[in-house]
Amino acid sequence: METMEIDSPTPSSGEETKAIVVILMGLPGSGKSTFCDHVMRSSSRPWARICQNMLLQVFDEMSQRVSSDLVGFITLLRLFDLSLTLLHHDTINNGKSGTKLQCLSSATSALKEGKSVLIDRCNINKEQRVDFLKLGGTKVEKHAVVLDFPAKLCISRSVKRTGHEGNLQGGKAAAVVNQMVPKKELPKLTEGFARITFCQDEKDVKESINVYGLLGPLDSLPSGCFGNKNSDTKTQLGIMKFLKKVEPSSNAGSEPTISQKLIPNEISPGKDSGLQGTKKASDLTGVAHKKLEEAAAASDNIPTLAFPSISTSDFQFNLEKASDIIVEKVEEFVGKIGKAKLVLVDLSHKSKILSLVKTKAEQKNIDSHKFSTFVGDITRLRSQKGLHCNVIANAANWRLKPGGSELDIATKEKADCLSPGNALVVPLPSSSPLFTREGVTHVIHVLGPNMNPQRPDCLKDDYVHGSELLRKAYTSLFEGFSSIVKSGTEVHSTNDDHKLKREAAYEFDMNKKYKGCEKDPQPGLSDFRDVRKIPDEKVSLETTKTWGSWAQALYNIAMHPENHTNVVLETLDDVVVMNDAYPKAKRHILVLARANGLDSIADVHREHISLLKSMHDVGFKWAQKFLNEDKSLSFFRLGYHSAPSMRQLHLHVISQDFDSGHLKNKKHWNSFNTPFFIDSVDVIKELDEVGKVTLKNDKFLSMELRCHRCKSVHPNVPRLKAHISSCQASFPAALLQNGRLVSSEDNTNFCE
DNA sequence: GTTCTAGAAC
DNA sequence: GTTCTAGAAC
Structure with missing residues (x-):
């Protein structure tokens, strides 16, 4: 063990040292113990690994909820049985096992001895982590390392490590992992972590092992969130596919992801700066902190949707009627999107629709913090006007301005089959200028009704149908935005896998089929769905057969x-x-x-x-x-x-x-x-x-x-x-x- | 080598 | 919807 530098506090005055508590988080089989082993093996810093074996963790958790029902009891017995089979694995010689209380007490002792601590237990949710975050008071930094692998993978690993005795054990390992999956709750900085590292593949894990393994006794690491987080099992498949396709080069240069800055209180300076070698890391700390503060100050962290007025320009929808619908729909949705904001944008100060909407919104007392109107180019709001909107809407009958071409590439296939009233959410690739320059993470394409006889599918003066479609368009748009907000402004990978992007695109569409202003389809055409295709330049009608x-x-x-x-x-x-x-x-x-x-x-x-x-x-x-x-x-x-x-x-x-x-x-x-x-x-x-x-x-x-x-x-x-x-x-x-x-x-x- | 998935063709 | 099949996963 290294001796401390002369000018450093003595180990006995634990609170003064640079000891840290690293709380591992991951399902059984995610590789927490291996992570600890590697860090401890290569580190010059004194570490203590506090390991609570599976058995006692399970009991701990079960005892927290008094479960009187039979199913709970049987589950408990099953888990107990499994835990015995796993015991040999998660208890190693120098690991300290026991109840959660014992873990806390061992950790406290280790900190007093000047050791940094690795908490090697599942720590799957906030409740399980909260007591460990109190360790050593506020002077000891708490870090989280999240080994966020799909349940499927963890199960197969758990099966393997218990496996040689047959399927039965494997099945039980699956039961334990499955038991935990629904409780999984990713850590947040707001819980009290100074630093959180999300690992989604072996490469991430290796990098993180290096970071902690090379951490000398006096080094510290920059704060913030590092790595991509995958909030939900729903994207696991995509992530797995993505991991398989990652090119070494693309990973080596992972760029700071702007979208991470959008997560309230979780500002990330990007992977690279966070995963520097130890010596640099301590030098960087100050700089990184400064950058973080700047980022926090510069970017309004509240998710914001900038949207144009739909159908009122080229599609000639009556402005009075349109403004009523906008205000009506905005009023409906401001209550549903939490802190998020909506901004109606138009290019000119003379915009009639902006002033109409503004007046009507004021009359209706719509909270001006949550909804406002804004003059500017929707594709340059941040760079030209300093207004940061993480989501912008594209009324699909017009093109996003030059610079929009990159958008076309990413979104063309999906946006092509929008029908009026519907919206399509498309996450932007990180290579997109809209993403890097404007901080836009998603574009929502939305198509409104057409009242212009010069354009296809004109509804003529049928404002009953037209209004219905325009309402639907705003509903689809706002629902799309709401889903982005609810998904926590998911961080998308920097990998340019178009398939992944395609999978990520989703349609907000309550009625895929559009029955337009034309007469009812002829019997012969009834085999086809009416799908309007929107080419780059102009809107045109194209009947596309979708039933094979x-x-x-x-x-x-x-x-x-x-x-x-x-x-x-x-x-x-x-x-x-x-x-x-x-x-x-x-x-x-x-x-x-x-x-x-x-x-x-x-x-x-x-x-x-x-x-x-x-x-x-x-x-x-x-x-x-x-x-x-x-x-x-x-x-x-x-x-x-x-x-x-x-x-x-x-x-x-x-x-x-x-x-x-x-x-x-x-x-x-x-x-x-x-x-x-x-x-x-x-x-x-x-x-x-x-x-x-x-x-x-x-x-x-x-x-x-x-x-x-x-x-x-x-x-x-x-x-x-x-x-x-x-x-x-x-x-x-x-x-x-x-x-x-x-x-x-x-x-x-x-x-x- | 066998099993399994996922995309294309129909 | 199924079938076929390349190639990934095991």
Whole structure:
């Protein structure tokens, strides 16, 4: 162990030394112990590793919530059992294990001896970390190192380390990890950390080991957040893909990500400056702090959306009417977006729409801190006017000015298929000037209605329809912004993986299909969806076929059930019942609507409630019939796919065994076991209350594979299927409510 | 070598 | 929606 410099405080006066407490955070199997080992092995600084083994952590946690129910008790026993099998791993010779209290006391002693401390326990949420943040008082810096790997990976690692004795243990390791996943809560500077390092791949971990391993007894590290954080399991797949594609060069030069500065209280000076060698690190501390302060002062950390008035220029929407709608929608949304702000932007001081909106907003007493009007070029608000807006809206009928070309590259594919009233959120690549120069992290493309006879799809003077579409456009826009705000202004990787960007783009679209001002589609055209394409220069109409020829089968059956007696089970006036050609469970049937023009749930409105109720009743009746015939089926669900592959509105009635050779991939599973599947009862309720159905994004289709009963995560479809064949856990509470799950005892949820 | 995924074609 | 298949993962 190194001796202290002469001018340094003596080790016994622990509070005066530069000791730090590094709180590791990660699921079992994320590599916390390995991290500690490496740091301690290479460090000249005295370290103590405080390790609380899994067993006691689990008990600690369980004892914090007095769980009297049987399930809790059984889980406890299971975890206890597993913990014994993991014990050998997480307790090493010089690690100190015990209860959380013992950990705290060991850590306190170590600090008094002048040692820095590594807290090697999962520390998965704020509650678990809070006591460790008090260690050594305010003079001891607390750091967090987050080993943020997907649950799937941690499970497979845990399985391996316990694994040689067979699958059983692996399964239990999965149970423990799964138990923790929902509780995961990433650390924030506001909890009291001086520095947080997020690691998402081995390279990040290695860099972080170097940083701490090379930290001499008197060195300190810059404060702030380092590395990218992945807030949510939903992006894990994308991250995993991304990690595989990272070029060594692109990682070596990770740039400061401006978007990180947008996270309130979490200002990052960027990875590089944070991961310098030790000697430089201490020199840099002062500079880094200064930069941080500057950044904090310069950037208003409140998420802000700058948006132009939609449809009022080239599309000639009446300004009075438009301003009413803007104010109405702004008023509706200011209450829904927390601290975030909305700014209506126009180029000229003479802008009529700006003054109209301004006056009306004042009349309505809309909080001027949350909504304002602003004159400027929306693509240069920060560089020219010092107004920092992290999200800007692009009314999709006009081009973002020169410099917008880079935007086109990133967003073209998606923005091309916007229909009026809808919006598309596109995260910007970090290479984009809008990102680097203006600090814009997302662009939301939005298309409004056209009232200009010189432009395609003119609504003429139909302001009933026009106003409806303009309201919808603002709703889509603000909902898109709201989702960005809620996602915590996610930090996007600096990697220019367009596929990743494409996956990240999502559409705010309550009704994908646009039925324009033209007369109803001719029968021959009814096979096609009307999708307007917006080329770079001008708006033009282009009819794009989106239902492939293979997607017509249900439509044909609904129209002519008499020609398909081999699959049709029942034909009624308004519905046809048929066997699914590729059943994903022992029993899987479809109830088709016979109405022409109802392609999917997106086309359904309040007037279709009675049809949907009768579809539900017919489906329910068949489910009961199947349950009576075969008690082992136990449960059914009735619901719709948010974005079905096959045309013609159809209700799935499916037994919950999912025991079928046709269930082959992630999409199959997730289309029935994520919010992509909307229960029939919820559809009817929402239609009744709101008049439309909120569709779920198809990102759910690529989410990790979770058991529909116990919610455990599984690495691939075969493993998932093996698990569900024996999982007897009760269904999640939400499914047991409101008649979502139909069982043989249940004969009460007919729709009246 | 085998298993599994995911994208293209239909 | 499925099938086919390259190539990644194991």
